[in-house]
Amino acid sequence: MAAFSPELVARVDELATRYPERKAALVPAMHLIQAERGGWFSDETIRDTAELFDVPDMHVRGMVGFYDMFHSQPVGRHVVRLCKTLACKLRGSDELRAHIREQFGVGNGETTEDGRFTFKCFECLGHCSTAPMMLVDDEKYEDLTVAKLDDVLRGLE
């Protein structure tokens, strides 16, 4: 197995002490692992994660497939999550989505050609009264307009 960084392993071991069973630390650990391994879960990363938790690799694969925040394909340097659910839709998220398609050439799940960001439509992100909103990695942008969205996305490196 390719090794995870000692820092990550230490952190995972520490997280595991919070639960009576090590397996409960799997989701928190998978966030850290995904960040360390380029933002996605390759077959190798799945195997390594499985070994770290002594679970079958298919269990980890099933976790990646179940949870929207885990990626089974390579992603760009940033992940843009635009909310598409009703409150955001009522305040114009459809237009924002169309703008992204037009200006950056990506649809749901696609990565820009220059690898700057992967665009994903997400369901309700919990900022309904400041809709429309998006998450770019761990940053939030609320009360979006086309201009504001454009600004943020162009500013990504």
Added chain:
Amino acid sequence: MLEHADDPAQKTLEVYRRNGGYQALEKALREMSPADVTEEVVKSGVRGRGGAGFPCGRKWKFVPKTDKPKYLCVNADESEPGTCKDRQIMERDPHQLLEGALLACYAIGAETAYIYVRGEYPHSIAILEKAIEEAREAGLLGKDILGTGFDCDLWVHPGAGAYICGEETSLLTSLEGNRGYPRLRPPFPAVEGLWRCPTIVNNVETISCVTHIIKRGGDWFASLGCEGSTGTRLFCISGHVKRPGVYEFECGKFTMRELLEDFCGGTPSGLPIKGVFPGGSSVQVMTNEELDVRFDIESVQKAGSGLGSAGMMVFDGATSAVDVALNIAEFYSHESCGQCTPCREGSDWIRMLVKRFLDGGAGTSDIDLIHTVANYMDGTTICALADAMAWPMKSLVEKFRPEFEAYVAEKATA
């Protein structure tokens, strides 16, 4: 609950305490027994604020006497469309939540609590973890809290993007390190939850109420609001209103119309309100004619809908009800965990049926078909996600039937 939320320093322990924080915890640990704490909560009449509205104190009493460890899970998976209130508490006044969690643990005999925060709330996670650290350093968390011999640890546990994990048994399964599949009941979580041990799952806002209930008394809480919906609640209003936002009100003091047209200023477009989802999207849609209903749990239920999570979404006269229907259908179809037949198959079928109205090719019989499939899902599944889809979909095709029919006619002639 939002009393001090506008102060950015409220999230620090120092300011929280200065504003009266952790007094309830001191009172409970020093002067009350766990049963006393539970009694106050029962007296308060506080009902779950996650959407189901189950009386909180009654749920706590389901925990059996046993040597097995007990757990508290705070449900911070807030993913119900239209709902953004728990995040206000977590990001702006987190210690209120921590204190409530400690009180709840004390009452039910739990020594460990997990706050399951949806993965898409990185700010909440960071702020909560910082607050937990502050509390730990100050001896408010961990072993021998305030020197009273009470041990309790709080941990933040992130989700990773699945609405279904807000369902309490799915939350437990996810927390244990699995795909978030809901569980069959019985047994109920209060008897067999995390790792087969008694577990209470409560919403963030509910737990935050507990802090105030213990500080000022169950009777005080019950004196606010109205019968069946005591205390105050956080209401999220979004969509086509001039003043969207999260507001704290007492229940039952106004009608929905007053809230939306007066307080929130009505629609930005000036057109009349066409439809409202009063409690997140998992309830029946209400039309303009139905808005003169008092905004509390019982009244809204009598009117054929539900207060649910109090995440109100408003759409105006220019919005196509069919568009709305597709958006909702896409949500549930995407979020269905796929475990049981009616939801897995029915949710996607309904989505495709609704889409066909917009794409052209639907017939009038499809309106009834949507209704039929929704009925197949209503009351036949392991968890309530299927019901949560069936109710809005049925009500949309019932109350806005002419719009669906118009699509049929329009596309037929196009």
Added chain:
Amino acid sequence: MSKTPTVTLTIDGREVTVPAGMNLVEVARRAGIDIPHYCYHPRLSIAGNCRVCLVEVEGWGKLQIGCNTGASDGMVVFTANERVRAARQGIMELLLINHPLDCTICDQAGECKLQDYAVEHGSGITRFEFEKARKPKNVSWGDRVVFDSERCILCTRCVRFLDEVAGTDEVGIDLRGEKSTLIVKGDGKLTSPYQMNIIDICPVGALTSRDFRFKSRLWFMKFTETICTTCARGCNVVLGSRDDRVLRMVPRYNPAVNDHWMCDHGRLHYAFVNDGERLAAPRVEGRGAPYPVAIERARTILEDAADAGILAVASPFMTNEELFAFQGVLDALGVEQRYFPRPTGEGDDLLVHPEKCPNARGAALAGFTEAPAEWPDREWGALLHFVPREGADLPATLRAQKRILFSLSPRDADVCFPLTTWIEKDGTVISAGDHLQRLTKGITYEPTLITERIVLDRLHAALESGFEGPDTAAQAFARLVAAYPALEGLTWQKVGLSGVPLRLEGAPA
């Protein structure tokens, strides 16, 4: 041990008394009512995901799944009223909307629970007009099991079987909602020696046998209830054949022997019946001969060899009736040297028995001794030998002036009689745990073949005038009962299709 408390409830108007807490699917079964179900299996944990077993319990509001509802006193249950029927019809319609129209090429046809319930409980029409979900098809999970994700209804029986019964936990679920699909751990190949049981328990054609794939439609096949004879377990099976060719075996439920399962090795071990090199008629000195000629030749050899000594080696693949007939021949000749080999190998803690033959116990009961590791160094006048189907043959150094063999395939001998396989005759064997079980004839390999028991009895008659062997299987069994106290009171009928336990002394473990 205290008796389980019982409760009385009413189901479809019928009153039944059952153990408290028994699930309603089983309660209904006891009352003679069949509640349709997919994900429920009496040996597996409750999943409750198919929702097909929904029933109405009076006063309970929503419909309840029968498999997870325990019987309580005074319960009133309806399994077929209008409300239940409507719900069931709805679930059936939903199950079928994405199910591919594969019936014409699907091996499950004829034993498919989706077909059966669709006919019985479905509406008969579909209103789904969209393109069905596309998922992986014809996926090999190794070389025994084939998976078709489009047909899969995600009942998770296979997941639970491999986890709970086989102990290999090697199938899981990937993706979510409508896209959910099954995956196998590691390299995608199943490892369990019991993996093919998931084919049996899969209610639809999502899991099929590579070995049986496209061989035959079910309704052209003949089914024979017999047992497997690859090891001493004697798992009960249903053997499927067509035009006297064995096509497959599947396990048959027997709580005393194999429960619902069998191992893959035994299941697949039948090719030698039709495709092995086999004798179709006796041979005398290498040339074909009719039975009477061969029997006469054998008689003379044996009578001449009596002084020089006859070595008799039976086979633990022989039935009790054959062994008894053999015993009779040897008694008539006064042969004392009577042995049988006992091939052994690896066993496991589920079904596989380390004894790789079906009737070592029977051989011991018939007075044969387990073959020594070293044969005495002498030349025999004649060797009378039943060549076992499996296991090591006699050493080539064993010297005998004359050889009379019973063998499946042609062998070098003075007289060589053909053997019939276990599916070509009726008889009994004593399986592990001293459980007496029946073999049932299912095919005829060659119409002119005579079973060994009759050949031996005719040989006996040639050696001892006045001796007459029995005709039918039942009569042959009755002859055993008369001779062995352990079988007292039994008849061929009583042994039946599930066998009977025996109490034997001194039998091999």
